[in-house]
Amino acid sequence: MDRSIPDDVFCRMVALRRDLHRHPELSWQEHDTMQRISTALTALGLEHRTGLAGTGIMADLDGRAPGPRIALRADTDALPIQEETGLPFASEVPGVMHACGHDGHTSMLVGAAELLLADPPPTPVRLIWQPAEEAGDGAKAMIEAGALDGVSLIFGGHVDRSYPPGELIVTDGAVNGSTDTFRITFTGQRGHAARPHSAVDAIVVASHFVTTVQAAISREVDPGQPAVVTVGQLRAGSAPNVIAGEAVLEGTFRTQHPDVRAHLASALPRIAEAVAQQHRAAATVQLQPGTPPLINEPGPTRLARRAALDIADASAVRPLATANLGGEDFAWYLEEIEGAYIRYGAQPPGKSFPAHSGGFDIHEDVLAVGARWLDRVARVAGDHLLAEGT
Ligand SMILES: [Zn+2]
Ligand SMILES: [Zn+2]
Known part of the structure; x- marks a missing residue:
């Protein structure tokens, strides 16, 4: 050549x-x-x-x-x-x-x-x-x-x-794209697997969040703007017969537009808190800014x-x-x-x-x-x- x-x-x-x-x-x-x-x-x-x-x-x-x-x-x-x-x-x-x-x-x-x-x-x-x-x-x-x-x-x-x-x-x-990351902790109430009514299952809460958060992309972002939310890690539970009292999710959200970036940064805590409230749990959201x-x-x-x-x-x-x-x-x-x-x-x-x-x-x-x-x-x-x- x-x-x-x-x-x-x-x-x-x-x-x-x-x-x-x-x-x-x-x-x-x-x-x-x-x-x-x-x-x-x-x-x-x-x-x-x-x-x-x-x-x-x-x-x-x-x-x-x-x-x-x-x-x-x-x-x-x-x-x-x-x-x-x-x-x-x-x-x-x-x-x-x-x-x-x-x-x-x-x-x-x-x-x-x-x-x-x-x-x-x-x-x-x-x-x-x-x-x-x-x-x-x-x-x-x-x-x-x-x-x-x-x-x-x-x-x-x-x-x-x-x-x-x-x-x-x-x-x-x-x-x-931008490379911001998030860490969300859902806190419920640990309990016996056979008695869910006396516990608050953090795995159920986290699971709802994982699916619901995708609506932030599909329903809240202009389809012409590329954007992604990915949950890359989910840690919860200690035994098959114990309801998990805490679930920790970590992930990233990516976009090319500053307005979409700002929107997702506010949508994630809003959705996490709403899902937690729906299930009698609490949510703590930490956002870590990445590269623009x-x-x-x-x-x-x-x-x-x-x-x-x-x-x-x-x-x-x-x-x-x-x-x-x-x-x-x-x-x-x-x-x-x-x-x-x-x-x-x-x-x-x-x-x-x-x-x-x-x-x-x-x-x-x-x-x-x-x-x-x-x-x-x-x-x-x-x-x-x-x-x-x-
Ligand atoms: Zn490289
Ligand atoms: Zn690389």
């Missing part, structure tokens, strides 16, 4: 990606990962800072002129999943795997650094290797550590096995698309085929400054497996596409800012 990237740059990206893949680290534990990135940057002669927010890295590249700075971001963490790919460079850490492709993101940003060093961009560029995306708070910590100081626009992307390598998925508007929805605004999305069209045929640049309610903590950066987030087609040969599963893999040609797009978008956005005079 013509990757339109120097062979040696591509080979170094593949080698780094495989090295990271062999040695995955969980959120906030990316110490070796940080060292491996640092070694690669040192080999390029690129000055950088390590230890930001603990395990983050930042490198500032000069542009041809001083001016507004463009940031490019990769994430570095892996997941608590046992790898089942059988790849020769499979994870050597039991129960930990790069099952979301962040090894790919990390090495394509190193590749982009190489391209940017070879031919300086119009304005300064900041490269950010961020920890703990999967934990949902790595981006926030990097922002607190100053990652966005002096930055005007930020761009990033994610591998996607639903699209072939070479395709660039640039979407206006919502790209990812990731929304691509029109201006930066245009720049992202222009960069994609500069490196790929028009037929290979397309919007997301379906709404996505997965979360992405890049959304925290877009709460602060403008930017855009795309997806890179990364379908591997043969049968492919979903992200966050033990069989997940990417087509390594995506490393070349990602590096070229990151390099290109820094140039397109830099030129745009200079023309705007901001």
